[in-house]
Amino acid sequence: xxxxxxxxxxxxxxxxxxxxxxxxxxxxxxxxxxxxxxxxxxxxxxxxxxxxxxxxxxxxxxxxxxxxxxxxxxxxxxxxxxxxxxxxxxxxxxxxxxxxxxxxxxxxxxxxxxxxxxxxxxxxxxxxxxxxxxxxxxxxxxxxxxxxxxxxxxxxxxxxxxxxxxxxxxxxxxxxxxxxxxxxxxxxxxxxxxxxxxxxxxxxxxxxxxxxxxxxxxxxxxxxxxxxxxxxxxxxxxxxxxxxxxxxxxxxxxxxxxxxxxxxxxxxxxxxxxxxxxxxxxxxxxxxxxxxxxxxxxxxxxxxxxxxxxxxxxxxxxxxxxxxxxxxxxxxxxxxxxxxxxxxxxxxxxxxxxxxxxxxxxxxxxxxxxxxxxxxxxxxxxxxxxxxxxxxxxxxxxxxxxxxxxxxxxxxxxxxxxxxxxxxxxxxxxxxxxxxxxx
Numbered sequence: 001x002x003x004x005x006x007x008x009x010x011x012x013x014x015x016x017x018x019x020x021x022x023x024x025x026x027x028x029x030x031x032x033x034x035x036x037x038x039x040x041x042x043x044x045x046x047x048x049x050x051x052x053x054x055x056x057x058x059x060x061x062x063x064x065x066x067x068x069x070x071x072x073x074x075x076x077x078x079x080x081x082x083x084x085x086x087x088x089x090x091x092x093x094x095x096x097x098x099x100x101x102x103x104x105x106x107x108x109x110x111x112x113x114x115x116x117x118x119x120x121x122x123x124x125x126x127x128x129x130x131x132x133x134x135x136x137x138x139x140x141x142x143x144x145x146x147x148x149x150x151x152x153x154x155x156x157x158x159x160x161x162x163x164x165x166x167x168x169x170x171x172x173x174x175x176x177x178x179x180x181x182x183x184x185x186x187x188x189x190x191x192x193x194x195x196x197x198x199x200x201x202x203x204x205x206x207x208x209x210x211x212x213x214x215x216x217x218x219x220x221x222x223x224x225x226x227x228x229x230x231x232x233x234x235x236x237x238x239x240x241x242x243x244x245x246x247x248x249x250x251x252x253x254x255x256x257x258x259x260x261x262x263x264x265x266x267x268x269x270x271x272x273x274x275x276x277x278x279x280x281x282x283x284x285x286x287x288x289x290x291x292x293x294x295x296x297x298x299x300x301x302x303x304x305x306x307x308x309x310x311x312x313x314x315x316x317x318x319x320x321x322x323x324x325x326x327x328x329x330x331x332x333x334x335x336x337x338x339x340x341x342x343x344x345x346x347x348x349x350x351x352x353x354x355x356x357x358x359x360x361x362x363x364x365x366x367x368x369x370x371x372x373x374x375x376x377x378x379x380x381x382x383x384x385x386x387x388x389x390x391x392x393x394x395x396x397x398x399x400x401x402x403x404x405x406x407x408x409x410x411x412x413x414x415x416x417x418x419x420x421x422x423x424x425x426x427x428x429x430x431x432x433x434x435x436x437x438x439x
Contacts, residue, residue, distance in 0.1 A: 274408060344364045352427070
């Protein structure tokens with residue numbers, strides 16, 4: 001400020017001195033005014049350069065200004081840098097916020113006051129079947145063509161969720177999407193979507209499970225109560241009494257097996273996965289289940305099955321020995337129950353190229369139609385219900401096998417052709433397999 005005043009004073013004195021040199025009072029006054037005008041022009045040029053720089057906002061190309069305009073320039077530069085830093089931080093926080101919403105398992109759609117899409121994450125676009133970029137600015141009513149959703153918008157009561165059909169893997173299998181609008185700001189709305197297909201499927205499976213368990217237990221109970229009533233009300237000969245007692249024992253054994261399988265499934269689902277501290281030889285596991293299978297075929301089949309041990313490499317597998325034996329035994333016992341007497345059943349271990357191993361059971365039974373294969377491991381799912389009950393099956397064996405395989409990091413594979421038999425395989429990962437100590 002002082003420098004600016006000094007510049008004005010010097011120019012004024014210089015103009016006055018010029019007039020005095022010319023020895024004329026009017027020229028002295030005119031020279032002083034001319035000095036003031038020159039100072040004003042120079043000052044205006046500096047101000048203009050400052051305004052031009054402010055309009056460009058280019059911090060890398062600062063004009064050279066002295067005096068008060070230079071100070072204003074420096075303060076403006078610092079203020080702009082401070083504002084840019086705040087803006088950068090705000091942008092970073094906004095990007096982090098949007099990234100968090102983008103990663104959310106729930107869908108989020110922001111709507112303006114007229115119901116147009118302002119922003120959407122990928123999850124919502126997948127749930128509702130639109131494009132996050134192409135469909136920005138579109139009316140959400142036009143993108144979600146559901147009578148239930150239209151009625152929801154028209155009603156204006158957004159205190160509850162609604163469910164609509166969303167795009168699924170096939171037109172015949174739409175996904176169920178839960179949706180709710182939340183008003184905010186100036187008539188804007190946020191729409192939250194959730195895929196509840198799995199929840200509804202789990203609920204349906206729970207209902208089916210309860211219904212199946214009730215049915216499976218009610219059948220033998222009905223038989224038992226009928227025989228008990230008969231024995232209580234009618235005089236029976238010794239032979240008939242023994243036959244009835246045998247049938248009652250068979251039904252009681254069936255219920256006991258069912259309860260045992262249900263407890264096994266419950267334990268598998270409610271306990272942590274087995275660790276890698278317990279190792280068992282593959283040959284020991286195989287010999288154990290083969291011995292059980294030979295005893296079972298002798299009791300059930302006439303003539304007995306030809307059960308063959310397929311020689312393969314010997315190694316160790318880690319995990320819960322009882323679970324592995326249960327899964328392996330289930331596959332072999334199924335082969336015995338569903339393969340006609342005298343048929344051939346092969347079982348054994350083999351190594352995989354990825355370092356893992358697989359236990360397989362191949363039979364010469366009637367085979368399974370392709371449409372049944374995806375559902376074989378569902379609880380109580382049976383290809384032939386009458387045949388399963390005749391052989392004492394509970395419909396839970398393959399569900400147990402699947403859970404055991406998954407708990408050990410593996411899976412169950414099924415290959416079957418009607419009339420040519422089936423091959424069931426339990427695959428274990430390389431982390432569950434090692435060579436025998438000393439090999």
